[in-house]
Amino acid sequence: MHAGKPSDLDEHRISISLLKKCRSQWGLKSSRGQAHTIDSIGPAIERVRKRFPKQGSHDMKQTLLQEEHIMVSRDLILQYMNLHHPDEVQVRKSRQLKRSTYWTAGLHDIWVFDQHDKWRRFQLFLHVGIEPFSGHILWLKIWWTNRNPRLICGWYCDTVQTLGAMPLVTQSDPSTENNGIANGHTMLRHLQDPALARTLQHKFKGQHRNIKPEIFWSQLRRRWAPGFEDVLDFGLNNGIYNPDDALERLVFHFIFIPWLQDELDRFAAKFNNTKPRFNMHKILPHGRPSDIFHHPERFTSRDFSVKADIHSLELVRQTYAPPDHSVFLLVPQEFFKQAAAFMKELNHAEITHDNIWDVYAELLMCFRSIEDEDHVQNIIATQPGVSGDGEELIGSEKMDVVDLPPYIEGAGCGVIVDASAGNNSSDEDSDFYDFVWTDEEDC
Structure with a gap:
């Protein structure tokens, strides 16, 4: 809840009982209302860990809320992590921080x-x-x-x-x-x-x-x-x-x-x-x-x-x-138009962690099939080589x-x-x- 001005309270005053009733009608449940257990939060935590393997309980709680729509206490998250991933918890505890203001x-x-x-x-x-x-x-x-x-x-x-x-x-x-x-x-x-x-x-x-x-x-x-x-x-x-x-x-x-x-x-x-x-x-x-x-x-x-x-x-x-x-430009304009046309043919509804390299490989294969065409050769010829250490970077x-x-x-x-x-x-x-x-x- 925002730290509002005193006038905000008078203008938007609402009883706790009405707030609870509205929350129930909207299907919004608190951590206690969702009644999660160590077992029930396990699959969601593991999905999050696949993308963010080093998240602590503070970040994990926010990610579960925003991406998995799960409201759960940090204590329950810590219980799960201590049970299933105790080594990771100890590594995070051992970090030495330098403080300054x-x-x-x-x-x-x-x-x-x-x-x-x-x-x-x-x-x-x-x-x-x-x-x-x-x-x-x-x-x-x-x-x-x-x-x-x-x-x-x-x-x-x-x-x-x-x-x-x-x-x-x-x-x-x-x-x-x-x-x-x-x-x-x-x-x-x-x-x-x-x-x-x-x-x-x-x-x-x-x-x-x-x-x-x-x-x-x-x-x-x-x-x-x-x-x-x-x-x-x-x-x-x-x-x-x-x-x-x-x-x-x-x-x-x-x-x-x-x-x-x-x-x-x-x-x-x-x-x-x-x-x-x-x-x-x-x-x-x-x-x-x-x-x-x-x-x-x-x-x-x-x-x-x-x-x-x-x-x-x-x-x-x-x-x-x-x-x-x-x-x-993300890529040269002519290359972008051709890539967009290929992607439409490939018909990938969504790119995810699990399929992104497959999508990349399929699109690359499409370009390999026309690699000898003049317009593709011209695009490739304009691309600079990757710089080595101590050299200027591309762009x-x-x-x-x-x-x-x-x-x-x-x-x-x-x-x-x-x-x-x-x-x-x-x-x-x-x-x-x-x-x-x-x-x-x-x-």
Whole structure:
């Protein structure tokens, strides 16, 4: 239930008995009402574990509710896991966490971004945008590159357009793929507030000091990635998929990226609508990220967002993220049309964990049958080879940061190191607002 204003109670007052009656009529049962046992929840837990083999009881409870429509207590989940998977429970208990306290002035004071390359061997790359005051995920994307500043700026522009607002400042690590956001956000702020025209409205934080995305990637790797990584490794290790083969890579991207993006969207939605465990060290508001994001006033917080002018935003988009740029295409247009036609013939109603490699193999076979045709050969010939270590990744593009003085650190985003938690900063990170690496799930 949301923390509403006093007037909300007067306007929407309802008795407990009426609420129970309505819930019964709607078929909504509580954990006690569903009356699950260790045996009855077993099949659903195992289905979830197949996709998320390392989920803890907190995440498992939310996944069972959202995807299996099962309402069950964490105690019952823990009883099942201790009975059937005790080793996994002990591994999760043994994790050592470093705690630190994160502070930012309010909602939309800053947005933070980061890329993730742990799936490079599949030629898949991730990127995330986070509003750190609420912990709300702005976007969580998977694509065939994350090293193109125009692509990243495009995701920023999409988010600003959806929200109708932008933050005061943006922040990322110093990698060049984030220069598109640095330039685009700075241009947008300058167009709407000429008084800012002499400074870059973006902060670059290196040496693991862009802490919120780093924490998020740690959580994603632990809570979401393992099951999907097993699926991807199956194709790679069994010779079904060779990223060095341009045709196989195109088919793989066509099949896997939309499927994985849908799964990531589910994870982001669950993340945004799940209240983290209470953390006594946390000084930012406690609550569901989506509640804090959409109703900061209910958490005695201030919204610093700046309303975005649609014409200024369009000018920024055309300058730094033109929609007709090839980086926004999943695969070349001609290949997409042919693949869509083949998929219609194959008539797969749904792509799942269990059949995705079969779908990939069937689509690849269709393309192999026309591989010698000129239009297919032309498409393959335009595909770059997979880069080795130390080489530029596919889709990379250089973009310089606008020549302006850097953003001057003052009030805003940072970490207050909690010495009692045993996480003191080094001399190198002695600045009050510097970030300290942490693996704390609920920071």
